[in-house]
Amino acid sequence: MEAAIGVLVSQFKAYAGSDGSSDTLSREEFHKLVTSQLPNLVKDAADPAAVDQLMTSLDKDSDGELNFLEFWQLIGTLASKRGGFSQ
Numbered sequence: 001m002e003a004a005i006g007v008l009v010s011q012f013k014a015y016a017g018s019d020g021s022s023d024t025l026s027r028e029e030f031h032k033l034v035t036s037q038l039p040n041l042v043k044d045a046a047d048p049a050a051v052d053q054l055m056t057s058l059d060k061d062s063d064g065e066l067n068f069l070e071f072w073q074l075i076g077t078l079a080s081k082r083g084g085f086s087q
Helices: 002-019 027-037 048-058 068-083
Strands: none
Touching: 002 027, 002 068, 027 048, 048 068
16 A cells, blocks of 8 residues: 555656656646546546546635645545445
8 A cells, every 4th residue: 555655646746746846746747647547537527627627626725726635535535436335
């Protein structure tokens, strides 16, 4: 599990860092991450409008970016669905 967490953190930072700040994902960075890393787990990952809507739902502080804790909510939801756990 430690390795999996390390991969999630490093991937978040890699995508978040493409615009200079590795602390948050911009809308464009989130689109790139979802389409390249989660295309089979995120419903309609190829649809920009669907990914925008997903980002808006995760962006709890409405700042137009996702911090790691906001992003982590997506990972938790995807893992729960993948594992067949109730939500």
